[in-house]
Amino acid sequence: MLDDQRLHQELLGRPGSRSALNTPALVLDLDALERNIAAMAQFARARGVALRPHAKTHKSVEIARRQLAAGAIGLCCAKLGEAEALAAGGIDAILLTSPVVTPQAIARLARLNERLRELIAVVDHADNAAALAAALSGKPLQVLIDIDPGIRRTGVPTPEAALALHRAITAQPGLKFRGVQYYCGLQQHVPGYAERRSAIAERTDYLRSLIALLREHGAAIEIVSGSGTGTHRIDLELGVFTELQAGSYVFMDKQYLDCDLADAPEPPFETSLAVDARVVSANHPALVTIDSGYKSLSTDGGVAVVQRGAPAETMFMFMGDEHAALIGPDIAARLRPGDAVSLTVPHCDPTVNLYDFYHVVKGDTLVDLWPVSARGRAR
Amino acid sequence: MLDDQRLHQELLGRPGSRSALNTPALVLDLDALERNIAAMAQFARARGVALRPHAKTHKSVEIARRQLAAGAIGLCCAKLGEAEALAAGGIDAILLTSPVVTPQAIARLARLNERLRELIAVVDHADNAAALAAALSGKPLQVLIDIDPGIRRTGVPTPEAALALHRAITAQPGLKFRGVQYYCGLQQHVPGYAERRSAIAERTDYLRSLIALLREHGAAIEIVSGSGTGTHRIDLELGVFTELQAGSYVFMDKQYLDCDLADAPEPPFETSLAVDARVVSANHPALVTIDSGYKSLSTDGGVAVVQRGAPAETMFMFMGDEHAALIGPDIAARLRPGDAVSLTVPHCDPTVNLYDFYHVVKGDTLVDLWPVSARGRAR
Numbered sequence: 001m002l003d004d005q006r007l008h009q010e011l012l013g014r015p016g017s018r019s020a021l022n023t024p025a026l027v028l029d030l031d032a033l034e035r036n037i038a039a040m041a042q043f044a045r046a047r048g049v050a051l052r053p054h055a056k057t058h059k060s061v062e063i064a065r066r067q068l069a070a071g072a073i074g075l076c077c078a079k080l081g082e083a084e085a086l087a088a089g090g091i092d093a094i095l096l097t098s099p100v101v102t103p104q105a106i107a108r109l110a111r112l113n114e115r116l117r118e119l120i121a122v123v124d125h126a127d128n129a130a131a132l133a134a135a136l137s138g139k140p141l142q143v144l145i146d147i148d149p150g151i152r153r154t155g156v157p158t159p160e161a162a163l164a165l166h167r168a169i170t171a172q173p174g175l176k177f178r179g180v181q182y183y184c185g186l187q188q189h190v191p192g193y194a195e196r197r198s199a200i201a202e203r204t205d206y207l208r209s210l211i212a213l214l215r216e217h218g219a220a221i222e223i224v225s226g227s228g229t230g231t232h233r234i235d236l237e238l239g240v241f242t243e244l245q246a247g248s249y250v251f252m253d254k255q256y257l258d259c260d261l262a263d264a265p266e267p268p269f270e271t272s273l274a275v276d277a278r279v280v281s282a283n284h285p286a287l288v289t290i291d292s293g294y295k296s297l298s299t300d301g302g303v304a305v306v307q308r309g310a311p312a313e314t315m316f317m318f319m320g321d322e323h324a325a326l327i328g329p330d331i332a333a334r335l336r337p338g339d340a341v342s343l344t345v346p347h348c349d350p351t352v353n354l355y356d357f358y359h360v361v362k363g364d365t366l367v368d369l370w371p372v373s374a375r376g377r378a379r
Numbered sequence: 380m381l382d383d384q385r386l387h388q389e390l391l392g393r394p395g396s397r398s399a400l401n402t403p404a405l406v407l408d409l410d411a412l413e414r415n416i417a418a419m420a421q422f423a424r425a426r427g428v429a430l431r432p433h434a435k436t437h438k439s440v441e442i443a444r445r446q447l448a449a450g451a452i453g454l455c456c457a458k459l460g461e462a463e464a465l466a467a468g469g470i471d472a473i474l475l476t477s478p479v480v481t482p483q484a485i486a487r488l489a490r491l492n493e494r495l496r497e498l499i500a501v502v503d504h505a506d507n508a509a510a511l512a513a514a515l516s517g518k519p520l521q522v523l524i525d526i527d528p529g530i531r532r533t534g535v536p537t538p539e540a541a542l543a544l545h546r547a548i549t550a551q552p553g554l555k556f557r558g559v560q561y562y563c564g565l566q567q568h569v570p571g572y573a574e575r576r577s578a579i580a581e582r583t584d585y586l587r588s589l590i591a592l593l594r595e596h597g598a599a600i601e602i603v604s605g606s607g608t609g610t611h612r613i614d615l616e617l618g619v620f621t622e623l624q625a626g627s628y629v630f631m632d633k634q635y636l637d638c639d640l641a642d643a644p645e646p647p648f649e650t651s652l653a654v655d656a657r658v659v660s661a662n663h664p665a666l667v668t669i670d671s672g673y674k675s676l677s678t679d680g681g682v683a684v685v686q687r688g689a690p691a692e693t694m695f696m697f698m699g700d701e702h703a704a705l706i707g708p709d710i711a712a713r714l715r716p717g718d719a720v721s722l723t724v725p726h727c728d729p730t731v732n733l734y735d736f737y738h739v740v741k742g743d744t745l746v747d748l749w750p751v752s753a754r755g756r757a758r
Contacts, residue, residue, distance in 0.1 A: 003460060003756060007483075022460075022483055022758040030472045056700060078701045079670075081382060081401075098670075098701060099467070099659050101716040104386075104401055120390045124660055128716060153668050153698045154660040159663070185450060185699060280478050281503055281533040283540070289532050291458075291477075294729040295757045300678040318679065319532045320564065321435060321728045322457045322757065323692070337480040337507060349700045350673040356755055376735055377382060378701065 002076060004357040005047050008218075017366040018359070022284070023193075023278045024296035026355040027342065028370070029155040031227050031363050033250055033274035034066065039268055039314050040249050041070040047236040052076055052095055054247030057349050059374035060358065061089030062087060074118060074137055076245045080105050083119075083379030084114060087375055092117040095225060097147065097181060097245065099124055099154055101131070111133045112195045118311035120223075122181050124155050133172035140174050144181045144223060147210060147285070151185055159210050166219050179223030180214070183245065188230030188257055193263040200231045204238050211240070229269075235264050252347035254293065255301050274342040275351070276359075280323070282332040290341065294356060301347025309341030310334070383736040388745045395744040397661035397718060397738070402657045403736040406705035406721065407749070409741050411651035412629055413445065417626050418647055419611070420449040426615040429603065431474055435628030436728050438753035439737065440468030444630060452499060453623045455604075459484050459755030462498075464489060468752055471496040474604060476560060476624065478525065478533055479695075480510070481605055484758075489514045499602075501525040501560050503534050504582035519553050523602060526589060528582050530564055538589050543600050554741055558602030559593070561586050562624065567609030568634055570643040579610045583617050590619070608648075612641050632727035636678050653686050653721040654730070659702070662709040669720065672701045675676055675733060680726025689713070689722030693721070 001010075004025075011017035018027065026362065044051040053067045055080035064075050064086055072272050074093030077083040083094045099122055100109045106231050111120045113136065124146040145165050148155030151230045156162045159176055162180075169177045184203050190196035211221055215265040222242070227235040229248040235241050249257050262268045263292035306326070315327040335341070345351040353375055360368035381387075383404075390396035397406065413492050421431040432446045435457035443454050443465055453472030456462040462473045477503055479488045491513065494497045500510050511520055524544050527534030535541045541559075548556045563582050569575035590600055601621070606614040609626040628637050630652035641647045656671040676683050682695040687707070687732040694706040705720065714720070724730040732754055739747035 006758070021479070022487075025758055065596070066582075069451070099716070102401070102657055104399060108401075124662060125716060148662070152663055152666055152704070153699070153702055157662045201486065278481055280480050281569060282528070283503060283534070283536045284531055287531055292757070293754075294677060294679045294726075295732050300673045320532070321732075323532055325531070326675050329509070331387070337478070337504060338482070347673075353674050353700075354757075355756065376674075376733065378403055378671070378733075379382075 001088060003354055004359070008317060008359065008366065008369060011366045012107045012369070013365065018276070018361050018364045021276055021359060021366070023276050023340065024292040024353065025274050025359045026357070027274045028358040028360050029272045030367060032270040035166065036269045036272060039068055040246060041072065042142045043232065043268070044244055049236055049241060049365055050243035051318055052243045052245055052257060053250070054097070055082060055086055055374065056351070057247035058250055058371055059085070059372050060113045060354060061086060061091060061373045062370040064091050069320070073243065079378055080112070081379045082374040084108070085374035085377050087112060088230060090131070094118070095120040097122060097183070099128055099371050101128055104137045106131055109205055110137060113166050115139050117229050118142070118146060120178060122163065123169065123333050125276060126165055129168045129172055129175060140176045142178045142344055143169055143328050144179050145169070146227060147180050147182045147207065150183055150204070153185070159213050161372045162210055163216060163217055163372050164291055167215065177220065179212065179221040182224070182226040183228065184226065185230065188228045189259055191259050192229070193260045196259070197234045200234050201238065204240055207277065208240055215367070218329040229256055230261065248348055251348040254305055254344050254346045260269065271307065273345060273348055275304065275345055276340055276342050279335050279337050279339045279344040282337055283334060285332050286329055288332050288335045289319060289323050289325055291323065292343070293318055293320050293324055297343070297345055298347050298350035300350060300356070304346055305341040307342040307344045309339070319350050381735050383738070385723055387738065387745065387748060390420065390745045391642065391748070392744065392746060395743050397655070397740050397743045400657050400738060400745070401525040402653045402719065403671040404654040404732065404738045405736070405739040406653045406655050408651045409738050409746060410740050411649040412442070414628050415631070415648045415651060416445055416449050419625060420451070421614060422611065423623055424450060427556055428620060429616055429622035431622045432626045432629070433476070434465055436626035436731070437465070437629055437749050438731060440465060440470060440752045441749040443470050458757050460758045461753040463487070464756050466491060466495055466751035473497070474499040476501060476562070478507055480507055484655060485510055485514045486732055489516060491522050493518055497521070499523060499557060502544065502548065505544055505605065508544065508547045509550055512553040515553040519555045521555045521557045522548055523558050523604060524548070526559050526561045526586065528563045528585070529578055532564070539591050541589055541593060542596055545593055545596065556599065558600040558604065561603070562607065563605065563607040563610065567607045568638055569609070569747055570638050572639045575610060575638070576613045579613050580617065583619055587619055608635055609638055609640065623657070627727055632680070633723050633725045636723065650686065650723055651725055652724060654683065654724055655719055655721050658714050658718045659715050661714060661716055663709050664706050664755055665708055666706050667711050667714045668698060668702050668703065668704055671704055671722070672697055672699050674700050675726055676722070677729035677733070679727050679729060683725055684721045686721040688718065692699060
């Protein structure tokens with residue numbers, strides 16, 4: 001029995017049991033999660049676009065199942081190990097959004113391809129297309145050309161490279177070309193809607209011209225996969241993607257709360273995720289120390305903010321691996337050692353990766369423990 | 380069987396097998412580790428000071444055992460869950476360096492106290508002393524007063540508060556007062572030796588006066604526990620600590636490599652830890668993308684540096700959850716997709732926390748898989 005199970009199994013279903021959790025704990029509000037899943041499914045359905053949510057956010061078989069039940073056509077995974085973990089949980093349609101290039105990983109990919117109803121890989125170099133084809137045993141592998149939108153992370157860098165790669169793919173009988181992937185990571189977190197719209201529209205012009213060029217040269221592009229939580233609304237309107245890869249909408253972390261996602265007063269999604277923490281020391285009037293530091297909250301996305309248990313304007317400051325400070329006037333008069341606060345996480349994906357389980361709550365009652373199925377599966 | 384075992388068990392003992400690891404992988408050079416363990420043990424022994432290494436760095440039963448075999452009197456743990464994990468592996472003398480304050484955690488602490496040969500807790504408030512004493516069943520709990528060196532993270536903030544807490548502790552028959560803890564976290568990473576020495580000497584004056592005051596009031600101080608990898612040499616010379624809590628010396632991450640630890644041309648410890656990564660995309664002359672991002676390297680301590688596989692001056696840049704860029708003139712001519720590089724991690728403690736296993740190597744051969752026993756045990 002794993003740590004969280006050993007500590008918290010007996011709290012399941014006990015009214016108010018959230019307040020009894022050992023902290024730090026990753027807490028997921030089930031009702032808010034389900035509303036977010038339904039809302040994104042509805043947005044995509046209304047535009048006739050497919051939804052293939054990214055599992056790199058949640059890494060969870062349980063959440064993937066709920067997304068499929070709401071109409072998703074499959075899941076995306078960032079890494080092969082993540083895909084293997086979801087496959088082990090019965091998820092049978094996966095798009096792997098990063099190139100798989102080493103011999104040992106390609107061998108695993110070929111085995112996974114045999115096992116899944118649908119596996120789609122992305123390719124950004126002809127050598128990789130040849131290596132994939134050489135490793136297959138029977139069942140063809142579906143592939144997309146990964147197109148670099150200017151990040152220089154992965155993807156073909158030019159239209160000419162896309163054309164050459166299309167020829168290389170179609171020359172391999174084991175590979176089945178399905179279309180293109182285009183993920184504009186840099187545009188997702190532009191805070192203002194109008195600025196984001198303008199930035200993504202410019203990038204979409206490039207994608208549109210590249211698709212036209214590929215089609216002129218005979219490419220049968222069925223799938224145009226991409227988008228994210230930040231640009232989903234705009235991408236649906238621009239109408240180029242056949243499917244959305246959005247992931248973070250299920251949780252809505254601080255980074256996305258800071259973005260105006262829908263050009264509307266109400267954000268389209270709710271924050272369903274929190275890290276519950278507790279005060280461990282309160283020896284200064286304006287500063288208390290909580291039990292959550294670098295090992296409980298990822299640090300790449302700025303600082304956490306108080307969701308409940310302290311005034312919203314309370315300042316958060318990391319204090320090392322195990323601790324952070326909450327700073328505010330007279331905060332130590334209000335928060336004593338042992339008192340709990342809930343934090344909205346700065347960046348959900350790497351924060352979730354620090355935990356073995358979601359503590360699933362309805363209201364303030366712990367109702368389930370869901371494993372973070374693909375935690376640590378970065379290989 | 381866990382992911383790393385499933386993938387890598389068959390590589391154990393196979394000459395050169397490091398080059399076949401699926402990446403990212405946390406790699407530990409056994410010979411360098413053992414030299415580091417022996418060196419710190421020797422430094423402390425030469426000064427007649429005890430060594431109680433901090434396990435928050437490595438979280439590993441295997442490494443703890445080696446430190447004990449080299450003469451350590453016990454281990455330090457940052458969190459109760461970490462202590463429970465080490466105790467489950469047979470480590471029977473633990474100093475818990477953060478206050479334990481919630482009722483549920485105090486109940487766990489009391490159970491752990493029954494089980495271990497020696498458990499020492501730290502206290503920074505009289506209420507906590509009373510709560511600890513109330514939870515004990517029989518066996519007394521040993522405690523240190525945690526003294527704040529000016530960080531305002533945990534610890535009593537003033538000499539008067541230390542005196543009052545000493546009275547509160549000795550008023551509890553269940554608590555056995557043993558001494559004080561004083562961890563100067565802010566001084567550990569002052570890069571220059573002279574500047575670090577001056578900073579820690581000033582803080583040590585405060586500690587010395589506080590110990591004198593407590594003793595004047597009848598405190599029987601046997602233990603003065605503190606220090607770290609950054610100041611161990613200076614603290615040994617200043618002669619106030621009865622024991623050292625250093626942790627990072629076993630690995631030597633980038634942050635400590637940037638510090639002149641011994642006022643000598645040769646650093647006293649070697650880098651034994653690496654993250655092995657691989658190129659996944661190389662479509663630009665001066666930039667290649669590797670498979671290690673926020674989920675494989677902690678981001679709180681700056682960037683990683685190349686240890687081997689690419690020129691040492693290669694620039695590292697995080698590219699999101701799963702990727703980073705290596706940037707250098709013509710790097711894509713040298714590093715092709717699938718090629719491996721070894722990285723020195725920016726900050727070892729939270730990076731280790733991202734992995735389930737150490738891949739232990741001798742030379743280039745994988746010789747063991749050691750679990751990161753207390754990974755994720757932040758509660």
